[in-house]
């Protein structure tokens with residue numbers, strides 16, 4: 001069983017993440033989408049909400065599982081018996097952080113490989129941060145995110161405006 005984990009904040013999942021995931025799902029027997037419970041990062045959706053949105057968005061991919069993790073990624077990878085970590089690379093600007101993180105993870109767990117996959121170019125400019133900003137300001141995000149995420153963003157910002 002060749003297993004990979006695809007970790008991230010996924011706040012929320014975008015079509016770019018899904019594109020990278022479907023590429024990874026073709027390469028591995030199983031891919032675990034691993035939602036980081038990162039206390040230091042300010043998030044729009046709770047970890048439970050992010051996991052639910054991922055589960056709905058990935059249900060067409062039979063060899064994908066969704067989980068959340070606390071603590072070090074390398075520890076979660078070890079527990080999950082994953083051989084590789086998948087990360088998406090959109091542009092050169094992603095590279096520096098990803099390179100640093102991959103080398104840190106390698107020094108903590110030399111057996112774990114980092115694998116970078118490029119999303120289709122139509123998704124290369126999409127980020128969760130920008131999608132949130134567009135949605136918050138009332139813009140159209142249906143091209144960038146799955147339907148369940150679009151609905152969740154609308155509901156969250158409508159509730160915030162009403163509050």
Ligand code: PNS
Nearest residue numbers: 007008009010036071072073074101104
């Ligand atoms: O979607 P993101 O926010 O770019 O994902 C970053 C993430 C969650 C993959 C990264 O912050 C992470 O692996 N966090 C877990 C803590 C950890 O292992 N840190 C040491 C490696 S830098």
